[in-house]
Amino acid sequence: xxxxxxxxxxxxxxxxxxxxxxxxxxxxxxxxxxxxxxxxxxxxxxxxxxxxxxxxxxxxxxxxxxxxxxxxxxxxxxxxxxxxxxxxxxxxxxxxxxxxxxxxxxxxxxxxxxxxxxxxxxxxxxxxxxxxxxxxxxxxxxxxxxxxxxxxxxxxxxxxxxxxxxxxxxxxxxxxxxxxxxxxxxxxxxxxxxxxxxxxxxxxxxxxxxxxxxxxxxxxxxxxxxxxxxxxxxxxxxxxxxxxxxxxxxxxxxxxxxxxxxxxxxxxxxxxxxxxxxxxxxxxxxxxxxxxxxxxxxxxxxxxxxxxxxxxxxxxxxxxxxxxxxxxxxxxxxxxxxxxxxxxxxxxxxxxxxxxxxxxxxxxxxxxxxxxxxxxxxxxxxxxxxxxxxx
Numbered sequence: 283x284x285x286x287x288x289x290x291x292x293x294x295x296x297x298x299x300x301x302x303x304x305x306x307x308x309x310x311x312x313x314x315x316x317x318x319x320x321x322x323x324x325x326x327x328x329x330x331x332x333x334x335x336x337x338x339x340x341x342x343x344x345x346x347x348x349x350x351x352x353x354x355x356x357x358x359x360x361x362x363x364x365x366x367x368x369x370x371x372x373x374x375x376x377x378x379x380x381x382x383x384x385x386x387x388x389x390x391x392x393x394x395x396x397x398x399x400x401x402x403x404x405x406x407x408x409x410x411x412x413x414x415x416x417x418x419x420x421x422x423x424x425x426x427x428x429x430x431x432x433x434x435x436x437x438x439x440x441x442x443x444x445x446x447x448x449x450x451x452x453x454x455x456x457x458x459x460x461x462x463x464x465x466x467x468x469x470x471x472x473x474x475x476x477x478x479x480x481x482x483x484x485x486x487x488x489x490x491x492x493x494x495x496x497x498x499x500x501x502x503x504x505x506x507x508x509x510x511x512x513x514x515x516x517x518x519x520x521x522x523x524x525x526x527x528x529x530x531x532x533x534x535x536x537x538x539x540x541x542x543x544x545x546x547x548x549x550x551x552x553x554x555x556x557x558x559x560x561x562x563x564x565x566x567x568x569x570x571x572x573x574x575x576x577x578x579x580x581x582x583x584x585x586x587x588x589x590x591x592x593x594x595x596x597x598x599x600x601x602x603x604x605x606x607x608x609x610x611x612x613x614x615x616x617x618x619x620x621x622x623x624x625x626x627x628x629x630x631x632x633x634x635x636x637x638x639x640x641x642x643x644x645x646x647x648x649x650x651x652x653x654x655x656x657x658x659x660x661x662x663x664x665x666x667x668x669x670x671x672x673x
Contacts, residue, residue, distance in 0.1 A: 284322040284358070285423075287315050287412075288337040297330060302391070306409060313412040315340065317358040317388045321408065342423045349419030351383040353410075357425045358388060361475065362529070362548025363572075365392035366399075366555060367441035368424075373400040374446055374454040385410075385418060391529060398533075399555065400454075436620055436629075437596040440571040458557035458578065465559070465668050469499040469539045472516075473509045474547040476599035477641035478566050478609060480508055481545050482649065483515035489543070490520055492658055499524055501535055501549070511639050541665065544579065546572055546598075554579050561664060563657075565648045566609070568594045582660055586651035590614055593648040600641060601629040607637045611647045 290308055298308075298321070308314060316322070324330065325337050342355075354375070356368055368386070376384050385404035389396055396402040406414070415421070425432050428448060430439045446453050470489070472481035490498050498521045503509040513523065526532040536542075536552050542560030544550040546567040553560060554576035562569050562581045569581030586593035591610040595617060600607055603615065610617050620629070 284319050285315070285317050285340050285342055286322055286337060287313055287340050288325055289313050289335040290333055291335040292333045294330070294333050297324060297333070301408060306407075308409065309411075311335065314409045315387075315412070315415060316409050317355070318390065318408045319358055342426045343421070344426055345420055345422060347420075350381055351418045352381050352420040352422055353385040353387055353415070353418040355421060355423045356386065356388045357431075358390075360390065360392065362392065362395070362532075363546075363551040364441060365389060365395045366548075366551035368445075369396045369400045369402065370442045370454055370555070371445040372396065372402055374442075374451050375449060376402065377454055378449070378451040380449065380451065383418065394529065394533070395552070399552075433621060433626070435598050436601070436626065437617070438567045438571065438598050439596075440574060442574060443571070453575070455575070456555070458555075460578070461557065461559060462668060463540070465496070465541045465665055467497045467499060467540045468493065468543065469501065469535070469541070470543045471501045471536075471547060471549040472512060472545065473501070473503050473506055474545050475506075475508075477508060477638045478597060478599060478646060478649075479546045480512070480642060481543075481563065482642055482645055483512055485652065485654070486512075487515075487517050488654060489657075489661075490517065493661070494520055498522065499535075499539075501526065501532070507635070508638050508642060511642060541668070542579070550579065559668065561661065563652060564594055565646075565652075566594050566597045568596065580664065582652075582657060584648050584651055586648040588647055590616060591647075593651065595648075600634060600637065602632040602634060603629060605632070607632065607634060608641075609646050 289312060290310055294308060325334050354372060372384065372386050385406065386396060386402065387406040387410050389405055389407055393405050393407045396405050428444050430444050431441060442453065470486060472486055474480045500516060500521055500523050502513050502523055502525050504525050524535060526535055536549050537556060539553060539558045542553055542558055544560055544562050550562060550572060554573055557578045560579045562572060562579055564581055564584045573579055573581060584593045588611050595610055597609055600609055603613055606613055
């Protein structure tokens with residue numbers, strides 16, 4: 283992962299337009315630090331050599347002594363779900379009063395999560411200047427300091443739990459008023475960045491047919507190949523398909539959900555802290571780690587087992603191993619065989635994304651193991667508890 287510094291010799295706002303509101307006015311001849319791989323590739327493009335004064339990799343240093351002003355440096359390319367977990371930890375750290383100043387760097391486009399829902403300050407989306415960096419006496423790179431968070435793609439861990447444990451602080455929990463209003467609409471968030479954690483069209487269509495006395499919203503994403511493929515397969519009967527154009531639109535849709543059905547995806551994490559009612563359909567990631575004591579959303583357990591894995595295995599996406607693409611079960615390999623590798627770089631090479639659709643059409647074992655009849659029964663009981671249309 284890139285951790286780099288750079289300085290510019292000319293205004294570069296135009297080439298950073300894709301950062302939107304998270305862009306800042308970079309000053310000429312000022313040293314900045316970043317972890318954004320897209321920016322690193324952009325700055326190394328020969329076309330922009332005349333705009334960049336200097337760019338170089340930086341070595342992350344393990345902390346030797348924790349001071350009183352700490353900068354938490356997140357790993358690059360976090361998603362919505364991870365941003366909520368890091369924000370929960372960051373709020374807990376601020377509330378602990380262990381430090382005189384707490385900053386959070388490299389939150390990328392999720393600054394709104396830290397600001398709107400946790401009222402945190404000192405947030406640096408993509409850049410932090412040398413001058414700002416010098417205001418902190420402790421630079422804490424999360425995946426350098428917390429061993430159990432290094433292999434998140436292959437063994438998903440509890441981000442908030444690992445960090446609050448490290449600092450020996452109490453988790454932050456805001457009191458949530460329970461909602462007992464009658465449920466008229468069910469919202470399904472089927473899309474994940476991984477086919478292992480995406481709900482397939484058969485399950486969605488069956489749910490809509492079974493609960494045809496409810497209206498349904500299906501939240502899709504036109505920027506996702508997985509979503510566009512599923513969109514064609516999901517029936518439009520009794521369904522309102524919604525396509526949020528950006529993060530703000532997605533947040534608005536989550537905030538108005540009456541009852542949600544979630545896989546392990548970003549919307550789940552935001553919904554749980556808002557007290558949104560619903561269920562989580564577990565496949566590869568442990569529901570206890572995902573929900574972490576938030577109880578408005580209930581886990582529908584998956585007990586799939588094979589000679590190679592037991593659900594939930596902790597894997598977040600398919601990978602390439604010995605030129606074959608799949609998961610632990612489909613590739614018939616033990617989890618420890620992967621976790622014991624010296625390097626994981628080769629696992630993400632090859633045509634992974636070109637195989638996503640194949641794994642939607644041919645779900646892995648834990649997906650096939652979802653007991654639809656038990657799910658129907660569970661949903662009816664859950665909905666009836668809220669005075670829904672089945673009561």
